[in-house]
Amino acid sequence: SAVISQKPSRDICQRGTSLTIQCQVDSQVTMMFxxxxxxxxxxxxxxxANQGSEATYESGFVIDKFPISRPNLTFSTLTVSNMSPEDSSIYLCSVxxxxxxxxxxxxxxxxxxx
Amino acid sequence: AQSVTQLDSHVSVSEGTPVLLRCNYSSSYSPSLFWYVQHPNKGLQLLLKYTSAATLVKGINGFEAEFKKSETSFHLTKPSAHMSDAAEYFCVVIQSGGSYIPTFGRGTSLIVHP
Structure with a gap:
């Protein structure tokens, strides 16, 4: 099994700002999304989220808006950049x-x- | 490519009556199939999973699902609905040997009437 710690659990942000979400896994995993x-x-x-290389984005999502880092097999971050009210959602990490x-x-x- | 179709956006039952939530899938490789439940303002909870073992899978809270390859279906059932079962249910497919990306159905909202 794998236990995932995602932070923050919630946030209220001003439009135009950015938020970085962290995802920490308790074991080394190859696939992280x-x-x-x-x-x-x-x-x-x-x-x-690809370890050590650029993330692979789905249609409709771009790196400038949702930059992703994955420095190792247990950790990744997602940044929501230049936020607008339309970005109000739940964001989830999966392995x-x-x-x-x-x-x-x-x-x-x-x-x-x- | 893989896809999941949840045939009903809403299912309404009376407490104590059977539940049937329908899911059909498409996968080029042997699929792993899952049902998740999401209660309001809560995270995803795994109900059950099929990963090429027994075709009839028993999960938590009295739920079960049967993998039918000939029908490409993985319907979720429960003999007797409880008020606490009211939630959103997601069918998910992962194509082993492929990208390993979990693909979600649109969700089925289960409504339970007293």
Missing amino acids: WYRQQPGQSLTLIAT VHSLNTEAFFGQGTRLTVV
């Missing part, structure tokens, strides 16, 4: 173990932009 869950919606994949193909999720960061 970032998701967004807009109010009343399902989870949408933002990007795959997958390739050996047993099991997914684990952080508790999420509930972001409100005012």
Whole structure:
């Protein structure tokens, strides 16, 4: 199994500012992902966080808006840049173990932009 | 490529009656399939998972699901609904041998009437 610590759990931010969300896993994992869950919606994949290289972004998400770092196999950050009220969502970190193909999720960061 | 279709956006049942939440998947490789539950303002909780072992999977809180390869389905059932089951349910597929990206269905809102 894997235990994920995601910080902060929630935040209220002013528009135009940036927020960095941290994801720490208690074991080394190959696959790490970032998701967004807009109010009343399902989870949408933002990007795959690649260790030591640039993240792989899904259509509709760009590095300038959502820069991601992954310096090692247990830690990643997602920054939401130049925030607007439309960025108000829950952001979740996920890891997958390739050996047993099991997914684990952080508790999420509930972001409100005012 | 992989995809998940949750056939119902809302399911309404009376307390004590059976629950059926439908999920169909598409996967080029052997899939791992999951059901997660999300209560209001809470994180994702794993209900059960199928990872190529027994096709009938039992989960927590009396839920179970059956993997039917011929029908590409993984429907979630419970014999008797409880008021506390009211929540959002997500079917998730991970394509082993592929990108290992968890792909979410749109979600099914389960409403339980007294």
